[in-house]
Amino acid sequence: MKRMWYRNAVIYEIFTRSFYDSNGDGIGDVKGIIEKLDYLDNLGIDVIWLTPIYASPNEDAGYDVSDYYQINEEYGVISDVELLIREAHKRNIKIIMELVANHTSIEHMWFKSARKSKKSIYRDFYIWRDNSGDEYPNNWMSSRTGKPVWTYVEETDSYYFHLYTSHQPDLNWRNEELRKEIYKIIKFWLNKGVDGFRLDVINKISKKEGLPDLDDSVPYHYAEMYFENQPLVHEYIHNMRKEILNEYPDCIFMGQTSGIDLDQAYEYTLGEKEQLDLFLQFELTDMDKGPEGRLKQFDLEKFKDIIFKWQDAFDGKLWNTIFLGSHDLPRMVSHYGDDENYREKSAKMLATVQLFLRGTQIIYMGDEIGMTNVNYKSIDDYNDNRTKNFYYKRINERNENEEKVFMDIHDISRDNARYPIQWNDSIHGGFSSGKPWIKENDNYEYINVESQLNDENSIFEYYKKLIKIRKSERTLIEGKTTRLNYGEGIIAYRRIYNDISIDVIANFTNVSKRIDIVGNGERIIGNYDGENYQELKPYEVVVFKNYIC
């Protein structure tokens, strides 16, 4: 089978701006990643996924590209990326770049030309509607801004379409020339040696023909049924795939496909038309999102149902990515664990539950040392455009109580995951000798890499062990997953492959749980010492291996 290496892989996601600053300008850079490759190698990861590092005005953390052939000068130059790829490959680490191809920045040369004149050769690279005098060309609303997906341009008396902010005009995939340009970009980076791409919001690149209004009983709608998983999306991805695989048979495509169900997952990865190798779906990490992305009460039973629904479907053919954190999500220990009283225990428990599930694993940078959410007190300390929109909407438009708004922001802001990595307890957490582009989290004095390296009880060393075990146990890669029931507050499952079974039993709560673990077998890892398996302490996890006779 081709390209199957990704099944065993542990991917490590890097948000470059906050990883490590090599030149003291307060901004993480590519050379900074090179300096830390030995750290990553020591952790045991196989793949680095870089969130966008292309030239960009950074309205949306690089998800607004102004030139796909250059990297953001704050991050370095192309030869730095070439060196990163070579150095990573020397350590057997692969590199996945981001392909942001649903939209560009308004600063992209294509858009600058397109907005000026209807005659521009790039005009049709974007989606336009003439100004007909009515308010907006349709009633779709942007989930990012809560406003219409249209922005007016005076030069040509027309509107352009954008699912995200007005700085991110959507590309028109119906245009063949545009598609060819995207193939060129992919090949440019493959020629530099990258091993694959994470395709940003790839299931949204095709919009329903004619962009019709959606049910006009409500003024504006988030019209995902008209722009997610449309029939043509499969053609587009498939054709792109064919074009690339012809020349680069090992390249992998990991598609971001929010809102897909099992049938769609089959179609994207195993359908007749070859499309994606891996997909990222968010049913689990979005399950406690309430209105406007605020948090609802966490429901462990629902969490388990979602995990095991997908695990059941992975029959060895259907394959998925597994993650609990990312640059868009809160810190996993703050969100699912207890970052005050049981930070170390809950971080280890979560890592175990995650890393022993079936699927390609993704660790978000900093989770391997248990970094936590950040609680900035002023909106000026935040950078994330989603957080700022959320704040201004509720404060300026609705006059809501600021303290309450901040409570939500502390839970959900994407800056929770985007502040600098804490390398040591020196100023700025050792991230930079200059002032970081975003305020650091004060807790770097006690949460940092240096204090965890070679401390056998640290979260970092625990992650290392988990990754090592995962690699040495075929059961954890190929084994079928079965849900086990140990009662309320506990998540447990068994992996089985040939004559080996591995049980993971985890207390997801901050109180001890009485249980009766039967047929223990050999304990291969856990986050507490001790042999008492009639009780699981707060956030305790224990893993047993058994030989099936």
Ligand code: NOJ
């Ligand atoms: C998904 C990315 O993960 C997110 O960070 C970004 O804002 C949107 N796509 C828009 O590109």
